[in-house]
Amino acid sequence: xxxxxxxxxxxxxxxxxxxxxxxxxxxxxxxxxxxxxxxxxxxxxxxxxxxxxxxxxxxxxxxxxxxxxxxxxxxxxxxx
Numbered sequence: 534x535x536x537x538x539x540x541x542x543x544x545x546x547x548x549x550x551x552x553x554x555x556x557x558x559x560x561x562x563x564x565x566x567x568x569x570x571x572x573x574x575x576x577x578x579x580x581x582x583x584x585x586x587x588x589x590x591x592x593x594x595x596x597x598x599x600x601x602x603x604x605x606x607x608x609x610x611x612x613x
Contacts, residue, residue: 557565
């Protein structure tokens with residue numbers, strides 16, 4: 534269904550796939566609300582982690598260890 538179409542009950546739809554004949558129970562509404570809140574909290578947590586500044590010492594340590602690993606692999610290939 535698209536915007537302006539009529540559903541089975543003859544109601545005009547205001548969104549895709551929306552059926553106005555569907556009546557949610559209180560439990561269904563509570564479930565949808567709970568699921569939406571969980572999605573929001575997970576997204577907020579990811580966003581906050583993305584905003585944290587990097588620890589420069591940790592980044593440099595990872596870079597140097599990766600570089601040392603790369604050099605050792607090159608040496609092993611060179612001696613073969």
